[in-house]
Amino acid sequence: MKNNAKANLPAAILLFALLIIWQAAAMHMNAAYILPSPIQIVQKLWELRVPLFKAHLPATMEVVTVGLAISIVLGLFLAVIMDMSETVEKAIYPLVIASQTIPTTALAPLFVLWFGYGIWSKVLVTVLMTFFPITITVFDGFKSVKTEMTELMQTFGADKKQIFLKLKLPAVLPYFFSAIKMAIPISIIGAAIGEWLGAQSGLGYFSRRMMTQLDGAGVFAPILLLSIAAMVLVAIVGIFEKKLIRWRKDL
């Protein structure tokens, strides 16, 4: 723990310095509707704590949870079937790449028309942005399994299922965790964008409402909350990862 604190010290100092510059610039400008100071943002967060934590954070987390879950299932499924068959890989891989050229943000208003103001239009934005890194990272993980290890399994007489369960699945686990850690912030951004474009609750929606009221600190406060949520979730996943995988450096 002590080492950890030491390792993070340079980042903490830099962050603190940047915040001070921000604070000074904001005080100098004195136009909180354009550039609120960090202190004003924190104050706002405290003032709005009840609606933010009781209504909007849960709404956003619901979208993130559902979107992330669908993305994980979809991403794993695509990675597994691409690994099983080269034909499937050739068919799907280019489409997966192409899906990332879609400007999701520009299409999101349409999703609202298709799926309404409920949760599903936001979930779609989230999934479109999130399944991609999961698919590609996990697929890379399958590709990285050493040929010699697969061959060794074959000489033991292992069939495809045994090779998958006893070799590929454990070997891909570190890649899976990397994928999740990448996917969490992306899914939170996806949910916020979805809410920004059309919703009745959620941190993205709240941020936008504050924008229409020219409340600069009110725009930033929910965004601050979003990034804290992302960091907390990534940290939790990191703890699980450390518990499950002690051998990452040995492969």
Next chain:
Amino acid sequence: MIPEAMLEFNNVSLTYNGEAAPTIDNLSFSIKRGEFVCLIGPSGCGKSTIFRLVNKLLKPQCGEIYADGQSIGDHKNYCGYMPQNDLLFPWRTVADNVRLPLEIKGGLSKSEMDERVNEVLKNVGLESWGQKSPSELSGGMRQRAAFARTLLTGCDLLLLDEPFSALDYLTRLSLREWLLDQWERDKKTILFITHDVDEAVFLSNRVLVAEHYPIDSLTSVDIPAAYPRSLRSLSEPGIADIKERLIGMLRKENA
């Protein structure tokens, strides 16, 4: 077919996909049950290709390979292969790595497997290391664990592909003696690839030399020294002569 042969190649040829010249050309040789045979040859001459043919990772274009009197085409579990790198899975403990061939073959209960694993770990001198992770073992111990895993394939024919080449000199020396003890106790048939002439002479009843490329024949050289052998057996006059002859054969190929 030779009746007492544990492994027999009968006019086997193999050309790699997209290559004009064959790597193995009409090769015939055989190994008797219980023999310890070393296969030597310069790097890249196709020694490992012979192994890949035996364990069916490659299929010959023509010819037959017999293991224990049966064509390997429809034969399962006839040879245990030990690769150059130990390839222990880092997410499994040492004991779980050694157990892998048993798990794949199936048919044993968990306690029966544990029993076999403990027994073989004891035989290779790793009985107190079963619950460790492979990264906690030294290079020599990792190779012993890999050998234990190979033993649990339950096969009488063992293919060892330069298993000691990545180890330091002293570890290599002691593992050679250790391997001979294992062989004398378990009465397995061992085919051992190396490019180290000392190692080949020290270990084997017989050395097979890959003199030509493509490999169309293997020259057999008997090593007339009694077991158990010690480092000193290597410097006996008759053995020293054989060593020189073997080095000469490999040099001729390289020139």
